[in-house]
Amino acid sequence: MTPALLGNLSVSLALAFSLLGLALALLAYFQGDGRFLRGARTLVPLAFLGALAAFLALEWALLTHDFSLAYVARNHSTKDPLWVTLVTPWAALEGSLLLWGLLQTLYTLLASKKALDPWRASLVLAVLYGIQVFFFGVMATIASPFEILASPPQDGVGPNPLLQNHWMMAVHPVLMYLGFVGLSVPYAYAVAAMAVRRYQTWVEETRWWTLVAWGFLTAGKVAGMWWSYEVLGWGGYWAWDPVENASFVPWLLATAFLHTALVQQTRGGFKAWNFAFVTLAFAATVLGTFLTRSGVLQSVHAFAEGPVGPAFLGFFLLATGLGLGLLSRVSREVRDAAAFRPFSREGALLLGAFFFAGWALVVVLGTFYPLLVEAFAGAKVSVGAPFFNQLSAPLGAGILLLMGVGPLLPWRRAREEALRNLYLLLGVLVLGTLLGLLRGYTPGASLALGLFLYNLAAVLLLAREGVLGRVRAGLSPWGFLENRRRVGSLVVHFAVALMGLAIAFSQTYRLESEKTLYRGEAWEVAGLRLTFQGVRALDEGRRFAVEALLKTDRFGEVRPRLHFYPQMNAPLPAPKVVYTPGNDYYFLLMDFDREKGEWASVRLILTPLVFWMWVAGGLMVLGTLYSLWPAGRPKEVKGVSPA
């Protein structure tokens, strides 16, 4: 038995089980026969085991340096440290597909455990099996992780050095895939709901899945931003690169869906919107993969291109067509339970969802526009970051505005006490913005400060309302913490406001300075005094490192580096970041005297509040986790009868 044999066999088995499962699930639906459904359910763990075996086979091949596999030869080297080897399965396209397939079977396994009525269960399984068929089909044909090389090399080149430079890159892809794949479950439920014409309960049944997927997407995005900041050496965390956009769009649409789903859950409204948003959110994950893997757009993430573009485009069209096609067929029947007034919580939620969806539209247009221009006008253009920034600023501000008032508005229609709260909040917003202007911040940054304080006030008001409500009812105020959904959403909302503030300030104020220093020379910059004490070279086996020794008066010795990898012609900068609550000090070694080490060119980038971006990202994930935590969860009263 070789890894290749085990791998190919396992992929084929996973594909066969998925195909058979799809057939049985469809039979169960069309024949209305429970025996087929039982059969389809039985195959779920088998497909999972097949995928798991294939994944382990790839790890086995990597750990035993089996360079007869093309994937191992291209992405592995005997010099790689163990942790790099273990995460190499998702360093390139074929392995990433395998990880995606494995996670898909895992989600299918978890989803199939939930008791469902046989009609919808068969369709949910059919959709999930269909997705599995696509992934394992692609792996079995055009992008096999277990392709054999006729003449294996002695040693490989190892994964892209950019991926080895920071441990975050080991985590980021897995988090993203867990998020992407997680959206497949609500999508499958939505398709089943539309097919069997039961439009209400699927949202409640998939709330957990949507939140889980959203939490992973958020964690994945923040991890990716952090990686970009700490590894790419340009001192930024977001470049509106197509790859970033590709994963931002599903996040935006999933966020829109989370908010309108809340209305359907509690008030039975916005059913058609929910079908549309969940379809688009899932389709966007596939579209994103098409964008990043097909090489249609030029991008810094050029290490992951392959022949799978057309396959993903076809799958995207199929997934979108299925969801929206079903919706157009049933849209006449989809009735909302309650009449809708704009000035109410549901009104704010819908408007917020429009902002998120509009933002997604902006990002998609900006990302695809160069393709259109190239196709129709023949000119090679790119859409600059200013376009995205100009449109994102008002959309983001609108979202922050709605986020504060929305949860304070009552359902159905706003009443007197709600209006009082509104005036209070608006006062905070105006005062906060004025405070910013008085301190000499730009109008944009001042507004961001106002919006942050306004959201902070809104969160405090909501918490106060919750606690007072319990006290009035003679209950312990601490019991408010058991309302996990409410508390979790407050934490996430606060974190979003904090992130908005951090983004506004770090984008507005940024100081960048570069200088060539000779040994012993001191440089006064940004309130810092640093002295260059020389360079030092280190041989680290898989790479060669050069570090500049910089003595600073505030942070002791700082050593930014350049890493020389044998598989790369150019050195990779390894910046040294010193986080402080106010500013980030980002030290980069740009160039050095290769003969005597007498001089070095050093760059310092000073960015405010970046530290709080990572805090906010952590809080968003923690808040989501708190909402999802099962222990001590109060029994929710199912107020809405199934439609």
Add this chain to the structure above:
Amino acid sequence: MKGKYLLGILVVLGALGYMIFGGLGQNLVYFLTPSEYLQDQAKYQHRPVRLGGLVKPGSVRYDKDLLELRFVLTDGVAEVPVLHKGTPPGMFKEGQGVVVEGRFEGGVFQGRNLLVKHSESYRPPQAGWTPEDVRKLIEEAK
């Protein structure tokens, strides 16, 4: 009632559409070769452009104390002088394909960002290369 919502949605979509297409027009960054620039110089003055070509051998001057990199970008037919503030990137060398992001200020291209285009199949250009060949080489390089 329905009409009012429809109107509201149309207004929002209209505003969004206006912002998107207005913004796109202003923020399009053209990718040019030196010959394309020389054909229509006025059009590309003072606006962001991505200029692609090869570093002309013998033209590179780098002052590490001022952190000023000067070189001439060529596509075999036309040439443009480039001034880039900052250190040359690792793979920067004569004859290499590069893309410079920046603006034309007068006759000199002021680079803000310098990207080296390197491909496995890269060959130094032979005599008789056309700007189109250079452009392809740069677009296909990673």
